[in-house]
Amino acid sequence: MDLDERKLKILHAIICDYLETAEPVGSRTISKKYNLGVSSATIRNDMSDLEELGFLMQPYTSAGRIPSDKGYRLYVEQLMEYPMIDMQQLELVQEIIVEKIDKMESMLQDISKLLSMITNYPTLISSPQIHKTKLKHMQLIPLDEYSMILITVMDGNIVRNHILNSTMPIKSETLIKLSTMLNQRLQGLTLEEINLPLIQNLKQQMGIHGILLNDVLDAIANSIESVDEQDVYMSGAIHILDFPEFHDVFKAKNLFHALEEKDILITILSQNSSKQKDNNIQITIGQENIAKEMKDCSVVTTSYKMGGQKVGTIGILGPTRMDYARVVSTLSHLVKYMDHILRNFMDG
Amino acid sequence: MDLDERKLKILHAIICDYLETAEPVGSRTISKKYNLGVSSATIRNDMSDLEELGFLMQPYTSAGRIPSDKGYRLYVEQLMEYPMIDMQQLELVQEIIVEKIDKMESMLQDISKLLSMITNYPTLISSPQIHKTKLKHMQLIPLDEYSMILITVMDGNIVRNHILNSTMPIKSETLIKLSTMLNQRLQGLTLEEINLPLIQNLKQQMGIHGILLNDVLDAIANSIESVDEQDVYMSGAIHILDFPEFHDVFKAKNLFHALEEKDILITILSQNSSKQKDNNIQITIGQENIAKEMKDCSVVTTSYKMGGQKVGTIGILGPTRMDYARVVSTLSHLVKYMDHILRNFMDG
DNA sequence: GTTAGCACTCTCAGTGATAGAGTGCTAACA
DNA sequence: TGTTAGCACTCTATCACTGAGAGTGCTAAC
Numbered sequence: 001m002d003l004d005e006r007k008l009k010i011l012h013a014i015i016c017d018y019l020e021t022a023e024p025v026g027s028r029t030i031s032k033k034y035n036l037g038v039s040s041a042t043i044r045n046d047m048s049d050l051e052e053l054g055f056l057m058q059p060y061t062s063a064g065r066i067p068s069d070k071g072y073r074l075y076v077e078q079l080m081e082y083p084m085i086d087m088q089q090l091e092l093v094q095e096i097i098v099e100k101i102d103k104m105e106s107m108l109q110d111i112s113k114l115l116s117m118i119t120n121y122p123t124l125i126s127s128p129q130i131h132k133t134k135l136k137h138m139q140l141i142p143l144d145e146y147s148m149i150l151i152t153v154m155d156g157n158i159v160r161n162h163i164l165n166s167t168m169p170i171k172s173e174t175l176i177k178l179s180t181m182l183n184q185r186l187q188g189l190t191l192e193e194i195n196l197p198l199i200q201n202l203k204q205q206m207g208i209h210g211i212l213l214n215d216v217l218d219a220i221a222n223s224i225e226s227v228d229e230q231d232v233y234m235s236g237a238i239h240i241l242d243f244p245e246f247h248d249v250f251k252a253k254n255l256f257h258a259l260e261e262k263d264i265l266i267t268i269l270s271q272n273s274s275k276q277k278d279n280n281i282q283i284t285i286g287q288e289n290i291a292k293e294m295k296d297c298s299v300v301t302t303s304y305k306m307g308g309q310k311v312g313t314i315g316i317l318g319p320t321r322m323d324y325a326r327v328v329s330t331l332s333h334l335v336k337y338m339d340h341i342l343r344n345f346m347d348g
Numbered sequence: 349m350d351l352d353e354r355k356l357k358i359l360h361a362i363i364c365d366y367l368e369t370a371e372p373v374g375s376r377t378i379s380k381k382y383n384l385g386v387s388s389a390t391i392r393n394d395m396s397d398l399e400e401l402g403f404l405m406q407p408y409t410s411a412g413r414i415p416s417d418k419g420y421r422l423y424v425e426q427l428m429e430y431p432m433i434d435m436q437q438l439e440l441v442q443e444i445i446v447e448k449i450d451k452m453e454s455m456l457q458d459i460s461k462l463l464s465m466i467t468n469y470p471t472l473i474s475s476p477q478i479h480k481t482k483l484k485h486m487q488l489i490p491l492d493e494y495s496m497i498l499i500t501v502m503d504g505n506i507v508r509n510h511i512l513n514s515t516m517p518i519k520s521e522t523l524i525k526l527s528t529m530l531n532q533r534l535q536g537l538t539l540e541e542i543n544l545p546l547i548q549n550l551k552q553q554m555g556i557h558g559i560l561l562n563d564v565l566d567a568i569a570n571s572i573e574s575v576d577e578q579d580v581y582m583s584g585a586i587h588i589l590d591f592p593e594f595h596d597v598f599k600a601k602n603l604f605h606a607l608e609e610k611d612i613l614i615t616i617l618s619q620n621s622s623k624q625k626d627n628n629i630q631i632t633i634g635q636e637n638i639a640k641e642m643k644d645c646s647v648v649t650t651s652y653k654m655g656g657q658k659v660g661t662i663g664i665l666g667p668t669r670m671d672y673a674r675v676v677s678t679l680s681h682l683v684k685y686m687d688h689i690l691r692n693f694m695d696g
Numbered sequence: 697g698t699t700a701g702c703a704c705t706c707t708c709a710g711t712g713a714t715a716g717a718g719t720g721c722t723a724a725c726a
Numbered sequence: 727t728g729t730t731a732g733c734a735c736t737c738t739a740t741c742a743c744t745g746a747g748a749g750t751g752c753t754a755a756c
Contacts, residue, residue: 026749041699044750062705062750102497102511141487141499149450149507151489151499159497161507163450237585238604241597249589249597256586374718387730392719410719410736 003053007046009036011055012079014047015067019323022244024064069286072298072320076283080325089118090334097341104128104158109233112314115334116236119327121318122259126269127231128311130154131191138182140216145169148216150223154191156306160227164219178213181206182220194224232265245296245319258293259317267291268299269313279332286320296320300327305339351401355394357384359403360427362395363415367671370592372412417634420646420668424631428673437466438682445689452476452506457581460662463682464584467675469666470607474617475579476659478502479539486530488564493517496564498571502539504654508575512567526561529554530568542572580613593644593667606641607665615639616647617661627680634668644668648675653687 013034017025027047031040047065050056055071058064067075092114100107108125116123137153146169152160185202186194199221203214237259246252258264271290272282285298294317301315314335316327361382365373375395379388395413398404403419406412415423440462448455456473464471485501494517500508533550534542547569551562585607594600606612619638620630633646642665649663662683664675 024749028749039699040749041701041751042697045698048751058750060706062748063707064749102509136491137489139487139489139499141485141501143484143501143505147505149499149501149505151487151497151509153489153491153497157491157495157497157511159509159511161450161499161509163505163507238601238608241601241604247597249595253586253589256589260586372718376718388718389730389732390728393729396720406719408737410717411738412718 006036006038007050008079009034010043010046011050011067011071011074014050014056014065015071015075015079018066019321022321024059024066026064029064067321069288069320072285072324073288076285076324076328080328082325082329085326085329085333086118087333089114090330090337093334093337094341097338102157102159105231105233108312109235111338112233112235115314115316115330116239119316119330120236120239120242121316121322121327122234122236122239124265124269124313124315124317125233126266126312126314127233128156128158128306129228129230130156130158130311131228132309133158133306133311134188134190135186135194138179138186140164140175140179140182142170142172142175148175150220152223152227154227160223162219162223162226164216164223166213166215166219168215170213170216174209174213178216191224191228196221230266232262232269234259234265243319243321245321251296254293255297258291264291264293268294268317269301269315279328280335281328281332283324283328298322298324300324300331302331302335304335304342306342308343354384354386355398356427357382358391358394359398359415359419359422362398362404362413363419363423363427366414367669370669372407372414374412377412415669417636417668420633420672424633424672424676428676430673430677433674433677433681434466435681437462438678438685441682441685442689445686450505450507453579453581456660457583459686460581460583463662463664463678464587467664467678468584468587468590469664469670469675470582470584470587472613472617472661472663472665473581474614474660474662475581476504476506476654477576477578478504478506478659479576480657481506481654481659482536482538483534483542486527486534488512488523488527488530490518490520490523496523498568500571500575502575508571510567510571510574512564512571514561514563514567516563518561518564522557522561526564539572539576544569578614580610580617582607582613591667591669593669599644602641603645606639612639612641616642616665617649617663627676628683629676629680631672631676646670646672648672648679650679650683652683652690654690656691 010030013030013036014025017029017033027040027044030036030043031038036043047056050071051058051065054068055074056065057068059066093111096107096110096114100110105127108127112123112125133154133156135152136155136157137151139151141149141151143149143163146167147163147165148170150162150164152162199217203217206213237256240246240252240255246255267290271284281300281302283298283300287295289295289297289299296319297317298320299315299317301313303310303313305311314331316331318327358378361378361384362373365377365381375388375392378384378391379386384391395404398419399406399413402416403422404413405416407414441459444455444458444462448458453475456475460471460473481502481504483500484503485499487499489497489499491497491511494515495511495513496518498510498512500510547565551565554561585604588594588600588603594603615638619632629648629650631646631648635643637643637645637647644667645665646668647663647665649661651658651661653659662679664679666675
């Protein structure tokens with residue numbers, strides 16, 4: 001018993017129908033709606049085979065069939081055809097990026113909102129991991145005698161600020177000198193390269209000044225670490241309630257809860273499914289998900305770039321019955337487009 | 349027909365029971381569970397009167413009664429008794445504030461999360477309106493020849509940064525001078541006071557420099573306006589699904605949708621209900637809400653202070669059947685506590 | 697290998713029938 | 727005059743039952 005051409009066609013038809021209707025698909029439906037040139041009885045036999053091979057499931061005796069995770073896997077790898085998508089909506093990304101170029105968080109939030117609006121699925125975006133980004137500028141601004149703000153500007157104009165406290169009073173001229181010195185020593189280094197030993201080294205070289213500024217330098221070391229903390233932005237959780245598979249309030253609540261937990265979101269975005277599609281897009285289906293709350297869901301993920309380097313991940317989440325083809329199309333177009341605009345802005 | 353002592357007691361009992369069970373309350377339930385010393389028949393007569401007066405409603409003939417908006421209004425104003433609340437959970441606020449003192453947004457998000465966790469209701473917090481806050485420090489940091497970052501520090505150490513662009517190349521020494529000048533002129537003024545005419549005036553006084561820095565000064569004027577943009581943080585929308593009154597997926601979706609719209613959230617927080625309780629807490633019940641999506645909900649709001657001035661609003665949202673007493677207690681304790689901690693931190 | 701036909705299975709929607717909760721009214725009582 | 731017991735009435739929710747419909751698997755014929 002093998003997967004001949006016709007069985008594949010039948011599987012494809014069943015999946016297409018199920019994606020639309022969310023109802024188990026029967027042999028007669030296939031023979032009527034999809035012109036396969038064979039009778040429903042033949043389709044029935046093939047469906048029985050496909051079930052035995054694990055590509056289909058039957059919710060109860062004498063119901064139609066629904067695709068299994070394995071069925072979807074075959075579908076996304078061999079069968080699905082990418083539809084044309086409406087680029088007009090996607091082009092709004094340009095506006096978002098231009099408008100929010102100096103507010104990375106807000107930009108990512110808006111992109112994830114747009115994406116969930118276009119796809120009607122919940123969308124996740126992780127903030128740029130910038131430990132491989134170079135330091136562009138550092139500046140200390142005095143607040144009062146004992147506290148100051150450390151401004152950190154990274155390549156790609158990612159700006160962070162931290163409030164630092166010192167146990168000793170510090171003159172503003174000292175801060176200016178320290179700023180200059182920090183820039184001389186650290187500019188052009190990546191966050192990975194700016195570590196504790198380097199800061200300790202700096203302290204020693206400064207001699208008496210280093211001791212006076214002990215607190216400040218420690219605080220700076222701390223701040224640099226926290227610059228790289230990862231955030232995840234999620235939008236469109238509400239769409240969960242649109243899927244018939246989550247009309248059970250208990251199920252919906254479970255998933256909602258998961259989507260409010262940052263750790264789970266990070267797990268979802270960072271897991272690697274066995275195979276990766278050529279266009280840099282990964283699909284994780286149902287039980288393949290690590291997070292237990294996601295076992296009935298699928299995720300389509302891809303990475304986005306800044307300065308030529310992959311810095312973050314975008315994921316679109318849905319029931320296993322999600323419209324993979326359209327989501328993959330939308331996502332890959334979006335990322336190409338984003339890459340294009342961001343490159344113009346950041347490096348130019 | 350007036351509201352004598354017994355009628356009030358019966359209303360109180362009905363509301364208490366309904367808050368617990370979410371089921372229409374019958375006369376026998378009241379006479380059995382609450383010891384009013386009269387028979388169910390008497391209660392029945394009084395309930396009929398209370399319905400005629402508009403404090404109760406009957407979902408259908410020969411069902412029990414449920415409170416009307418007017419009934420709840422009477423309850424929150426005269427009848428409810430504040431319970432003791434668990435201060436231990438509230439004390440986590442201190443940790444949040446200490447940890448996030450230099451990241452206002454993150455702090456407010458965490459507080460709203462905590463509050464929704466404690467109360468099991470969705471929670472809103474508006475970001476500080478800082479147009480009445482004084483400017484503490486301004487600094488321009490060069491990024492490259494044509495662009496720079498404007499750092500704005502307000503009283504209470506609220507920090508904002510904006511990326512500005514100029515059409516002409518600008519030397520970094522010029523920026524330092526400009527920073528000094530801006531500080532001399534603007535420090536200590538509130539955002540309200542720093543308006544376009546003032547900036548124009550500045551340009552003129554600077555003569556040839558003013559023309560060169562035309563772009564920059566315009567950009568600064570723009571930025572100052574946008575510093576005051578209001579944000580609202582919302583947490584715990586998921587709790588909606590816990591309320592039996594939103595077990596209807598369509599209703600739940602409607603409310604969810606509303607909670608994702610910033611404009612609606614601002615409306616919810618800024619509306620004024622007719623009466624304000626003495627402890628600075630406002631309650632808006634059902635139809636009293638302006639936003640149409642909220643007509644089946646109630647909101648308990650209060651304001652929080654920074655530097656002795658009211659700068660933002662916190663709101664807790666629930667079905668009209670919400671546990672007003674506990675929510676009011678929790679909220680008023682939280683705000684007192686926050687005020688205490690924030691005062692120590694910001695002004696000290 | 698394919699197909700028509702048929703018996704069988706299971707769900708779903710509709711239909712009474714029934715129990716139960718609650719009311720309103722009346723008449724009796726303190 | 728206010729309170730109460732009793733009773734008829736109303737409305738809902740639940741359960742069992744039924745028939746229609748969708749779909750399957752098997753068999754026998756092509």
